[in-house]
Structure formats: C-alpha cells, structure tokens
Amino acid sequence: MQSPNAPPPNAPPPNAPPDGLGREYWSWFGFWGEFVVLGLLAIVGAFFASQGGRPGDYAAGLILSLTAIALAFLRLKLRLDGGATEWGHFLLVDDMRNLALVIAVFTALGLAGLFVAAGSEEGSLHIAVVALFVTSGLIVFLSLKNVFDALDRRQR
Numbered sequence: 198m199q200s201p202n203a204p205p206p207n208a209p210p211p212n213a214p215p216d217g218l219g220r221e222y223w224s225w226f227g228f229w230g231e232f233v234v235l236g237l238l239a240i241v242g243a244f245f246a247s248q249g250g251r252p253g254d255y256a257a258g259l260i261l262s263l264t265a266i267a268l269a270f271l272r273l274k275l276r277l278d279g280g281a282t283e284w285g286h287f288l289l290v291d292d293m294r295n296l297a298l299v300i301a302v303f304t305a306l307g308l309a310g311l312f313v314a315a316g317s318e319e320g321s322l323h324i325a326v327v328a329l330f331v332t333s334g335l336i337v338f339l340s341l342k343n344v345f346d347a348l349d350r351r352q353r
Contacts, residue, residue: 231272238265245321253322260325289340291347299340307333 239262246258275287290299310329317323 228276232269235265235269235272238262239269249321251318251320251322253317253320253325257321257325288336289343291343293344296340296344300337303333303337307337 242258242260242262242265244258246255246262249255249258272287290296307330310326310333314323314326314330317326
C-alpha cells in the first residue's frame with residue numbers, strides 16, 4: 198500500500214521541466230512570425246507601388262502588397278477554423294484530379310510571365326514576371342511531390 202504523500206506511479210519527477218512548454222512557445226512565435234513576414238511583404242509592395250518610376254512598378258508592388266494581405270487573412274481564417282496549419286496542406290493539392298488543374302493553370306501562368314518578361318525592359322516588372330515563372334514551376338513540382346506522397350501514405 199502506498200503512503201498518502203507518495204506521488205502516483207506515472208507522475209514526472211518534481212524538478213522536471215514542464216512537458217512541451219518550449220514547443221508551445223515556438224508554435225506561438227511561428228504563428229505570429231508568419232504575419233510579421235507577410236506584413237513586411239505588404240509594406241515592401243506598397244513602397245514599390247508608391248515609388249514606381251518605371252513601367253510595371255506600380256502593378257508589381259500593388260500585386261505583392263494585396264497578395265500578402267490576402268494570404269495573411271487566409272492563414273488567420275484557417276488557424277481560427279482549426280484546419281491543418283502546415284504550408285504544404287494550405288498551398289498544395291493532394292489528389293490527381295486537382296493536380297491536372299494545377300499543372301494547366303500554373304504552366305499557362307508561367308509561360309505568360311515569360312512572354313511578358315521578354316517584352317519588357319530590365320526593371321522591376323521583368324524581375325517580377327521571372328519570379329512568377331520560377332514560382333509557378335516550383336508550385337507544379339511541389340504539388341507533384343505532394344500528390345505522390347499522399348498516394349504512398351494511402352497505400353501503406
């Protein structure tokens with residue numbers, strides 16, 4: 198028989214640090230860090246839109262600013278709704294039907310960006326549409342990886 202003052206058999210030692218306290222802090226900093234980065238991108242986009250001296254500066258800056266704000270609101274909505282908070286689940290598809298649509302849309306978007314880049318002179322618009330091409334390719338390849346990883350998980 199145990200004494201009344203004895204700790205339960207599964208209890209942690211009295212001097213042990215709390216379980217997961219560091220993980221909770223890093224999760225909190227990670228959550229707010231996303232909004233700091235997206236806020237900085239919105240400010241940088243607004244700065245480039247207001248200082249636009251070359252063709253396309255205003256449009257590229259405004260698109261960056263509005264996209265960062267929209268992405269911040271979508272991330273906040275997802276977090277408050279209790280959905281999966283990983284970026285991979287938020288941005289990438291995980292089934293074949295949607296993968297075909299993603300490949301078609303982002304291939305067209307990337308090629309359109311290349312045509313705009315070829316027709317523009319060196320400057321922020323040229324850099325923005327080349328970045329659009331690279332980002333489109335990255336999304337296609339990451340979506341391919343995500344779909345086939347999901348298929349592997351389902352087969353196990």
